[in-house]
Amino acid sequence: MKQIDVGLSLMLEDDFHQAAQPLFESQQVDIVEWSFDMGWGRPLPAWLQKTLMDFSGRSKLIGHGVSYSTLDASQTSRQAAWLSQLQIEVAHRRYQHISEHFGFMGGGNFHLASPLPVPRTPTTVAIGQQRLRELALVAQVPVGLENLAFAFNLRDVQSQGPFLDELLEPVNGFLVLDLHNLYCQSCNFGIPVDDLIAAYPLERVIELHVSGGGWSEHPQGSGAMVRRDTHDAAVPEEVFAAIPGTIAKCKNLRAVILERLGGTLHSSPEDAAKFREDFLSLKRLVVTGN
Numbered sequence: 001m002k003q004i005d006v007g008l009s010l011m012l013e014d015d016f017h018q019a020a021q022p023l024f025e026s027q028q029v030d031i032v033e034w035s036f037d038m039g040w041g042r043p044l045p046a047w048l049q050k051t052l053m054d055f056s057g058r059s060k061l062i063g064h065g066v067s068y069s070t071l072d073a074s075q076t077s078r079q080a081a082w083l084s085q086l087q088i089e090v091a092h093r094r095y096q097h098i099s100e101h102f103g104f105m106g107g108g109n110f111h112l113a114s115p116l117p118v119p120r121t122p123t124t125v126a127i128g129q130q131r132l133r134e135l136a137l138v139a140q141v142p143v144g145l146e147n148l149a150f151a152f153n154l155r156d157v158q159s160q161g162p163f164l165d166e167l168l169e170p171v172n173g174f175l176v177l178d179l180h181n182l183y184c185q186s187c188n189f190g191i192p193v194d195d196l197i198a199a200y201p202l203e204r205v206i207e208l209h210v211s212g213g214g215w216s217e218h219p220q221g222s223g224a225m226v227r228r229d230t231h232d233a234a235v236p237e238e239v240f241a242a243i244p245g246t247i248a249k250c251k252n253l254r255a256v257i258l259e260r261l262g263g264t265l266h267s268s269p270e271d272a273a274k275f276r277e278d279f280l281s282l283k284r285l286v287v288t289g290n
Contacts, residue, residue: 004247005060005255006283007031009209010048012038013262017047019272023279024051031060033257036089037067037082056093062207062255063089063098063139064176070131070145070167071104071118079131083138090139097142097206099176100135102164103150117148117156120163128167136171144174146209147200149181149229157185161200168204175201178209179239179246180229186238187227193242197249205250210235210243210282211259232264235278243282244289256286 007029008020023029032055044052055061068082090098103115118124136143145164151157164175177200179193186193212233215225235258247253258279265271284290 002254004253004286005030006279006286007033007060007255007257008279009033009035009064009257009259010051011260011262012042012045012048014045015264015266015272016260016262017045019260019265019275021047023276028280028283031055031062031255031257033062033064033255034093035064035066036093037065037085040085040089052093056095059094059096061093061095062257063095064146065098065100067105068100068131068135069105069115070100070102070135071124071128072131073104073118073127083134086135087138090141095139095141097144097174098135098139099144099146099174099207101148102145102160102167103148115148115150117151117160119156120159120166125163125166129170132167132171132173136173142174142206143171144168144176144204144206146176146178147181149178149184149213149227151185151189154189157189157191157196158199165201165204168201173204174206174252175204176207176209177202177205177246177250178211178229179242180209180211180213180235183236183239183242184213184227184229193238194245197242197246202249203252206252206254208243208246208250208253208256209259210239210256212236212239212278231259231261234274235282240281240285243285247286247289256282258282 101115103117105115182196211231212235213228213230
């Protein structure tokens with residue numbers, strides 16, 4: 001049976017370091033993911049630099065971009081600068097693979113928030129395929145995309161799996177399947193998580209993301225609640241419940257990553273303890289299936 005590594009998405013903040021350090025010290029973390037563009041243009045803490053060097057040297061470092069804006073309608077100088085910075089990044093650290101988000105972040109200040117979906121049309125497919133070719137050329141490692149939680153309508157939800165498959169085909173790209181993102185869509189559109197998973201190209205999945213989030217009131221004031229992928233809370237039981245079945249369906253899976261934003265783990269000692277408990281529960285599920 002092929003080993004599946006279980007790891008953490010690294011954050012810059014001290015509260016994340018303090019919460020995660022016992023897991024590193026006890027050698028529970030098999031692999032780490034680093035959203036490298038979060039660190040561009042700022043000094044990295046010494047502990048983070050050491051962790052990145054250590055896992056890079058052991059070929060257990062994977063990369064995840066957040067601001068390339070894969071489906072931005074226009075080629076911008078910002079994207080060109082991003083690719084230039086990535087070239088420096090991959091020369092400095094050894095990444096096993098690199099992913100980005102499905103969607104766009106390049107409209108005004110949208111790049112400071114969550115990526116947004118676009119409709120699946122021949123034009124948007126061609127744009128995304130070209131962006132991935134450019135990314136692959138610079139990265140020189142396998143490249144992929146992560147599914148989104150946000151959707152404007154049911155059509156966005158239903159088309160996202162085939163859309164991703166079409167985008168990834170020319171570069172033989174991989175899929176990062178985010179289970180909390182699917183849980184958000186399940187809550188917001190009333191579709192069972194298993195039905196959503198079945199709509200994705202699971203043979204492309206080499207990485208799973210697991211996280212928590214929160215609820216916001218619908219902006220129209222109807223009293224309805226919207227599930228959001230805010231990465232600021234414990235992993236819901238519904239997400240944990242989906243993990244064993246998803247692993248069984250994803251035959252090429254290599255890594256499962258727990259995500260929690262820095263700056264969200266300092267309100268009480270229980271926050272950090274729950275974060276570690278979630279990680280150990282996740283690792284147990286991956287290793288034993290229960």
